[in-house]
Amino acid sequence: MVTIREISKKANVSIATVSKVLNGKPGVSKFTADHVLSIARELNYRPNLNARSLKKGQSQTLGIITEDLTVFNTPDIIDGIDVYCESQGYHYILSNLRLNKRYGNHPDDIDIKECTKLINSLTDTLLSKQVNGIIYIGCHSHAVVPTKYSNEIPFVYAYCYSTNPKIPSVMYDDQKAAFEVTQLLINKGHTHIGVIAGLRESIHTTNRILGYQEALYTNNIPYNPRLTLYGNWERDEGYYLSEELIKAGVTAIFAHNDLMAIGVIDYCNKHGIQVGKDLSLFGFDNREISAYCHPTLSTVSLPLFEIGQHATRLMLDILAGHNIEGGLKIMLPCSIIERESTGLPVSKEKNKSEESHETRS
Amino acid sequence: MVTIREISKKANVSIATVSKVLNGKPGVSKFTADHVLSIARELNYRPNLNARSLKKGQSQTLGIITEDLTVFNTPDIIDGIDVYCESQGYHYILSNLRLNKRYGNHPDDIDIKECTKLINSLTDTLLSKQVNGIIYIGCHSHAVVPTKYSNEIPFVYAYCYSTNPKIPSVMYDDQKAAFEVTQLLINKGHTHIGVIAGLRESIHTTNRILGYQEALYTNNIPYNPRLTLYGNWERDEGYYLSEELIKAGVTAIFAHNDLMAIGVIDYCNKHGIQVGKDLSLFGFDNREISAYCHPTLSTVSLPLFEIGQHATRLMLDILAGHNIEGGLKIMLPCSIIERESTGLPVSKEKNKSEESHETRS
DNA sequence: AGAAAAAAGTTAAACGTTTAACTTTTTTAA
DNA sequence: TTAAAAAAGTTAAACGTTTAACTTTTTTCT
Numbered sequence: 178m179v180t181i182r183e184i185s186k187k188a189n190v191s192i193a194t195v196s197k198v199l200n201g202k203p204g205v206s207k208f209t210a211d212h213v214l215s216i217a218r219e220l221n222y223r224p225n226l227n228a229r230s231l232k233k234g235q236s237q238t239l240g241i242i243t244e245d246l247t248v249f250n251t252p253d254i255i256d257g258i259d260v261y262c263e264s265q266g267y268h269y270i271l272s273n274l275r276l277n278k279r280y281g282n283h284p285d286d287i288d289i290k291e292c293t294k295l296i297n298s299l300t301d302t303l304l305s306k307q308v309n310g311i312i313y314i315g316c317h318s319h320a321v322v323p324t325k326y327s328n329e330i331p332f333v334y335a336y337c338y339s340t341n342p343k344i345p346s347v348m349y350d351d352q353k354a355a356f357e358v359t360q361l362l363i364n365k366g367h368t369h370i371g372v373i374a375g376l377r378e379s380i381h382t383t384n385r386i387l388g389y390q391e392a393l394y395t396n397n398i399p400y401n402p403r404l405t406l407y408g409n410w411e412r413d414e415g416y417y418l419s420e421e422l423i424k425a426g427v428t429a430i431f432a433h434n435d436l437m438a439i440g441v442i443d444y445c446n447k448h449g450i451q452v453g454k455d456l457s458l459f460g461f462d463n464r465e466i467s468a469y470c471h472p473t474l475s476t477v478s479l480p481l482f483e484i485g486q487h488a489t490r491l492m493l494d495i496l497a498g499h500n501i502e503g504g505l506k507i508m509l510p511c512s513i514i515e516r517e518s519t520g521l522p523v524s525k526e527k528n529k530s531e532e533s534h535e536t537r538s
Numbered sequence: 539m540v541t542i543r544e545i546s547k548k549a550n551v552s553i554a555t556v557s558k559v560l561n562g563k564p565g566v567s568k569f570t571a572d573h574v575l576s577i578a579r580e581l582n583y584r585p586n587l588n589a590r591s592l593k594k595g596q597s598q599t600l601g602i603i604t605e606d607l608t609v610f611n612t613p614d615i616i617d618g619i620d621v622y623c624e625s626q627g628y629h630y631i632l633s634n635l636r637l638n639k640r641y642g643n644h645p646d647d648i649d650i651k652e653c654t655k656l657i658n659s660l661t662d663t664l665l666s667k668q669v670n671g672i673i674y675i676g677c678h679s680h681a682v683v684p685t686k687y688s689n690e691i692p693f694v695y696a697y698c699y700s701t702n703p704k705i706p707s708v709m710y711d712d713q714k715a716a717f718e719v720t721q722l723l724i725n726k727g728h729t730h731i732g733v734i735a736g737l738r739e740s741i742h743t744t745n746r747i748l749g750y751q752e753a754l755y756t757n758n759i760p761y762n763p764r765l766t767l768y769g770n771w772e773r774d775e776g777y778y779l780s781e782e783l784i785k786a787g788v789t790a791i792f793a794h795n796d797l798m799a800i801g802v803i804d805y806c807n808k809h810g811i812q813v814g815k816d817l818s819l820f821g822f823d824n825r826e827i828s829a830y831c832h833p834t835l836s837t838v839s840l841p842l843f844e845i846g847q848h849a850t851r852l853m854l855d856i857l858a859g860h861n862i863e864g865g866l867k868i869m870l871p872c873s874i875i876e877r878e879s880t881g882l883p884v885s886k887e888k889n890k891s892e893e894s895h896e897t898r899s
Numbered sequence: 900a901g902a903a904a905a906a907a908g909t910t911a912a913a914c915g916t917t918t919a920a921c922t923t924t925t926t927t928a929a
Numbered sequence: 930t931t932a933a934a935a936a937a938g939t940t941a942a943a944c945g946t947t948t949a950a951c952t953t954t955t956t957t958c959t
Contacts, residue, residue, distance in 0.1 A: 178595075178945090180944090180945055180946085181945070181946070182945075182946095190908075190909090191908065191909045191910075192909095192945090192946085192947095193908075193909060193910075193911095193947080193948075194907085194908060194909075196946070196947060196948085197908090197947095197948095200947085202947095202948090203906090203907095204906070204907060204908075205906090205907065205908070206906080206907060206908090209907080209908085223662060223665050223666045224666055224945085224946080225592070225666065225668065225944085225945050225946070226663075226666045226667045226668070227588040227589075227591050227592050227597070227667065227668050227944095227945085227946090228588075228592050228914090228944070228945035228946040228947090229945080229946055229947075230588050230914095230946090231586070231588050231589050231592060231914050231915065231916090231944095231945080231946070232913075232914050232945080232946045232947045232948085233914085233946085233947070234539075234914070236588070246613045246616055246617055246620070247613045247614055247617055251613070252607045252608045252612070252613055253608055255607055255632075255634075256607055256608055256634065256636065256639070259607070259634045259636070260636075268631075268663070268667070269632070270629075270631055270632075271616075271630070271631075271632045273616075273617065273620045275617065275620070275621075278617070301584060302587075302629070304584055305584045305585055305586065305587045306587050306588065306629070307586065307587070307588055412830065436830075439830050443832070446832070464826070465825070465826065465827060466826060466827045466830050469773065469797075469800050469827050469831070470830070470831070471804070471807070471832075539915085541914095541915055541916085542915070542916070543915075543916095551938075551939090552938065552939045552940075553915090553916085553917095553939095554917080554918075554938075554939060554940075554941095555937085555938060555939075557916070557917060557918080558917095558918095558938090561917085563917095563918095564936090564937095565936070565937060565938075566936090566937065566938070567936080567937060567938090570937080570938085585915085585916080586914090586915050586916070588914095588915085588916090589914070589915035589916040589917090589944090590915080590916055590917075591916090591944095592914095592915080592916070592917095592943095592944050592945065592946085593915080593916045593917045593918085593943075593944050594916085594917070594944085595944070
């Protein structure tokens with residue numbers, strides 16, 4: 178390892194001078210600076226960031242705790258964090274809870290006590306590594322486990338509704354998205370719109386139903402609670418619940434995620450109901466599958482990358498002591514993607530390849 | 539920040555004693571140790587890992603460079619690394635190239651020069667952070683950009699064929715998987731098996747064709763080059779190429795990824811050909827979509843998690859100076875997943891939900 | 900030319916650890 | 930009862946930086 182000491186020897190200056198040059202600090206002549214720089218380059222010098230952060234008491238590093246890295250939302254959020262960090266000269270360290278692997282994906286299966294312990298231990302490690310702040314990326318609908326460290330180090334929650342009003346969070350706007358989906362269906366002439374909701378206890382479910390009701394209300398359509406059925410986010414549930422809705426006479430279904438919407442498509446295909454013609458269908462999440470099923474599925478695209486970026490901006494603002502613009506709870510809008518399942522003319526779907534994600538094997 | 543100095547003051551011992559206690563080193567009485575430990579706990583002491591690694595010249599940290607975090611294979615590989623690192627008391631730092639975001643997913647679009655620069659800069663940063671080794675996670679079929687740092691720090695390549703024989707790599711066995719797929723189709727009585735291959739220049743394509751040919755040869759079936767068509771890994775290509783193969787009289791198609799296989803399904807559905815009955819179909823990759831399409835798609839599941847684990851084991855073995863068991867190039871087997879598209883009785887598919895990934899929105 | 904001011908450069912301590920070398924205390928054994 | 934051995938504990942230097950305080954050199958101004 179080449180150190181500034183070696184550079185200073187070779188350049189015949191003190192290590193302080195080398196340090197100044199390397200950090201672009203004043204108090205050294207251009208001649209000397211060039212000389213030092215050229216030697217540093219020649220020796221292939223690389224600063225020891227650990228030593229620097231030790232001395233400065235500032236690591237320029239954020240910690241990221243992910244509830245589960247392999248869940249579809251997480252990588253894009255990290256991508257957003259990555260880009261923003263890079264632009265600001267920040268680094269980050271990842272820590273992964275592997276919640277789904279440990280407990281499966283039903284909120285009731287989670288052992289909160291064990292989970293809290295786990296989070297605390299990850300947080301401890303991050304603090305040991307001198308991170309300046311921690312971004313917590315959720316993946317579940319269950320309420321986030323509260324942290325006891327929130328006054329030791331700044332926290333920002335991403336992709337989850339934080340229960341602690343003092344902890345900032347960045348989330349997408351479930352209610353607004355649901356409102357827009359419903360409004361769109363109403364604009365197409367639907368008045369009997371069924372909902373295949375998520376788990377009853379999920380805050381996503383609650384907010385999406387609120388948005389749905391709001392749109393009905395705005396358009397003077399009475400809310401019929403029998404047209405809102407609760408599912409478990411799985412495909413099969415979409416399959417079975419669609420039968421009930423269709424028998425109740427709905428002309429459109431808003432499923433709270435793409436997987437349940439696929440179930441609806443399966444049911445319809447089996448029973449000769451043409452989705453996109455006899456029935457309009459919306460999903461939620463814009464999973465890859467929604468672009469490949471038949472008919473292709475209209476859905477809601479989540480601003481994952483933006484959530485990552487905003488969470489990071491928020492964190493860096495907090496660390497810099499800025500007063501936080503836009504408040505502590507940021508809600509980002511989703512975008513609505515119309516495809517064949519809501520009767521989009523097929524021609525418009527020609528260039529759907531632009532929406533496909535990674536395709537290489 | 540609580541330091542060992544504060545503990546030593548409060549406990550009335552030297553900092554050396556505190557250090558010994560905290561590290562479980564000998565030369566301190568049980569009485570003193572307990573005393574120190576209780577004070578450390580009381581003060582909520584957390585070691586400064588940066589300071590420790592500075593002194594020890596050993597960070598217990600690996601660097602990970604991902605070509606693209608948002609590509610389907612990457613998160614599971616990281617999961618494997620995470621688990622293995624955790625079990626060995628190692629940490630890791632992630633660095634993301636965002637190759638797809640920068641260049642799209644066609645190998646020819648990559649600016650190798652710029653890309654090399656990028657990798658070098660990420661590697662530089664990792665070295666500055668004193669990582670002990672770097673695991674490189676590929677995602678593309680193009681050859682991996684060689685690194686100039688391979689004699690400064692140990693590298694292990696994961697999910698890519700390294701061209702440098704001195705750099706260890708962990709990969710899944712394309713050829714063996716293709717052999718097994720083909721053998722399975724032959725066992726079902728097929729002799730005219732078409733291939734919708736990946737890009738001609740991809741090493742995956744080459745190896746999968748080799749496995750296919752090997753199986754034909756083993757079973758005394760002549761190889762007909764006209765039944766192997768090259769695609770571009772995209773769905774549409776699967777759609778168009780299937781026409782040619784079906785006209786040539788194949789009774790089974792082996793597509794080199796699930797996306798192109800979906801294209802085949804689409805073609806067949808449109809032309810009244812029953813996949814799983816009139817035609818047997820295999821994909822590759824076990825993307826989520828393969829479990830949700832109609833009919834469900836037989837495919838090859840990649841040992842992603844295991845690749846991560848093995849890469850990490852390999853790296854830690856190298857760092858520990860062990861002689862590497864299993865050699866420097868590790869090939870892990872894939873597993874074959876049979877579903878409806880190869881004529882599996884529908885009953886067997888009842889509990890397919892166990893295969894679904896994350897389903898929560 | 901010479902004093903004052905500005906610029907260039909150096910010294911040394913510090914960040915929080917670990918650890919080799921040392922000293923003091925306790926235990927063992929004849 | 931002692932001397933030797935073992936155990937317990939301390940001192941001080943080091944890891945690679947940064948930076949406040951200082952000294953030396955150069956420039957500016959009269």
